[in-house]
Amino acid sequence: MQDYPRVCYEIFVRSFSDSNGDGIGDLNGIINQMGYLAGLGIQGIWITPVQPSPSYHKYDVTDYCGIDPEFGTLDDFRRLLSVAHAAGIRVYMDLVIHHTSIRHPWFKQAAGNPGSSYRPYYRWMSDELIDAMGLKERALTEDAHTINPWHRVQGDRERFLGIFSREMADLNFDEPRLNDEIDAVARFWLKEIGVDGFRLDAARHIYPDWEKEKNPVFWTGFAQRVAAIKPDAYLIGEVWAETETVAPFFRGLNANFNFDASFKIEAMLISERQDRFIPWLIRQREVFAGHAAGFVDAVMLSNHDQQRIGSTLSGNTAKLKLAAAILLTLPGQPFLYYGEEIGMLGRKPDPAIREPFLWGEPPIETTWRRAVYSKKERVQPLSDALRHPASLFYVYRALIRLRNESVAIGQVQFNEIREFCPERPELLTYIRGSGEDACLVVHNLTARYQTLSLTHDIVRYGIVRYVTHTAFSLKAGVLRLGKYNSVVLTQVAGNIGQPETEVSPALS
Ligand SMILES: [Ca+2]
Incomplete structure (x- = not known):
């Protein structure tokens, strides 16, 4: 089994961190925050395009083998890779080959x-x-x-x-010379420069709508050629489509973003009912596995093309903690969108979902655009969040730590999930993993207290591995869970009676 990053982080380069005071995020700005990312527990970053481009977002490239001067130089990029690798972080660059x-x-x-x-x-x-x-x-x-x-x-x-x-x-990939050009681009970044993989933009559109069945086949060929260049290169597809359309792309690509799951999670958080989400997820995973047994399900709450989860949940911090707890205990490989860990807000149009990261420290904060949503009056800047142990940031950090440490929760491939008590729509309950490592995960989707009897199959789950906040108890086999709270329990060893656990928030 491959050793894949357990949690990844999407950086919209222009808005993340500025190193030279021009107000535009840049490569050295990312280097300066590598310690922050490593401290958060991130093991992989996806950086949006850095090649020369006339637009602010740089998804329209004019030179595939360069770095836009707004962001830095190739030497900066090489240094970014070495600093990231030293911090145990892999770097996936956006490759935009559908169009120029x-x-x-x-x-x-x-x-x-x-x-x-x-x-x-x-x-x-x-x-x-x-x-x-x-x-x-x-x-x-x-x-x-x-x-x-x-x-x-x-x-x-x-x-x-x-x-x-x-x-x-x-671009027209029926043209053999174009394929050769793009292979040379992949070779340049993977071999000469040393990136760890690519996030593949608009992967479902390489061939036009009237030839769309060619798209998964194209990527299978591309993946084979990439493997010949660098066997452990990682490929993540952006196939913004329903499950059945996404699935064949796993034949070539290691991972694909799970848009359907992100919409289901949003709907569940808004309706405060689970609506048999877990059986749906399991069926979806069976469809994926039908194409590639070792598929990686890249799950997310939002990305740079979607309304921020912060705005979807109206800036409700308790619910944002619940969203984080769901994302980070599900199977697959979660991707955080920069700023989600501090509850950044944003609604379309696009620039407003890509606002400057609120570091709370002016020299590194980008100023290329004045924030409409993520202003410090509405969103707690990171510098404040770090001083408040109950902040959303520390919930993210604790959950990522759990994911990095727990075998059952953190498995990126071949991971198991079983639904529990489907008859309770207000609770999202599941078991991750199997054997001694297995974890019972319970989320209270509502603003009211909920109780759950831990009997029969789940009687042994008596050790609190994680809980979001203190409105929680586990006594005489009865779990009480406060408003939007989440708990992860592991099993008590040996022959036990009814487990009892004291309240203990795991926010270290
Ligand atoms: Ca700059």
Whole structure:
């Protein structure tokens, strides 16, 4: 079994940490916070694109083998890798190969020039053919909102495809030379520079909607070529789609983000009912396992394309602690979105879900954008959170520590989960792992006290491994759990009667 990071963290580079006082987050800023991340227990980071790009988010690359000067240099990036590795943190970089910026040299040479050798790198079509194939409009997907994806270049008889925007031209992977170029890019970052893997942007869209069955096949081939370059390279797909569409991507990719689960978790937190979430999760995992036994389920509460969980839960800290406890005790590999650990807020449009991390220390805080949601009047900055033992930050830290230490909770692959007491919609209850290591996890999804009798199969679970807050007791086999509280119990060894446990918040 591979030794994968147990908890990962997504860094939106521009907003994370500034090192040189220009107000823009940068690579040296990330290096400066490596101690913070290691202290939080993070073992892997996904950094959003750092290659040269005209946009603030840099998801439209103009040079695949460079670093945008706003963020630093290749030497800074090399240093970031060595500092991260010394801290036990693996680095996954965003690889955006579905499209380039229209300012990429390839596109500049291809546009308006049907004879260019770069013409086949992109998808061009005449109006007549677009009409004949019925491709003028596309069905919207969760991640791409352009109805008319065919864009005109002045002086060109054909239009180019760009499903995300006119600024982003979709690449054509039917062109063998483009595949060679991208393989060289992967080799450069993995072999020459030394990144540990890639987060693959828009992985479901490499081939267009009318050839979508080619996408998982493409990634299987890509993964084989990457394995030849670096056998332990890690590949995580962004396949923003329903379970059945995601599953075949596991044939090539180590991991895929679980969008469906994130929506289910949100719905459960809002409705305060579990709605048979665990059986649904188990069925979903069976679908994944049908394609790759060793799949890694990358679970999250939100990411840089989604409303922040803080805003979804109206900034309710007690509920945000519950969200953290659910995420970090489920199977798979949790990804935190930067700032979730301090309860940052944010609703669309996109820049407002990517606001400056609130360090509470002006020199390192980014200022490229004035916060609308995550202001210090509404969100406790990290510097304050560190002084308050009951803060959301310490709940995250305790849960990540639990995940890093517990065999049952922390398994990234092949992990077990069993539902318990399905008849109680207000409690989310499950057993993780098996044998002596097994843990019983109970979440109170409601604002009212809930009790649960630990009888029969769960009578032995008498040792508190984690509890979010002190509104909790376990006496004479009866568990009482206060508002939005979560508890993780392990088993008492030997022949026991009814276990008794004193109240003890595990927030060290
Ligand atoms: Ca900077």
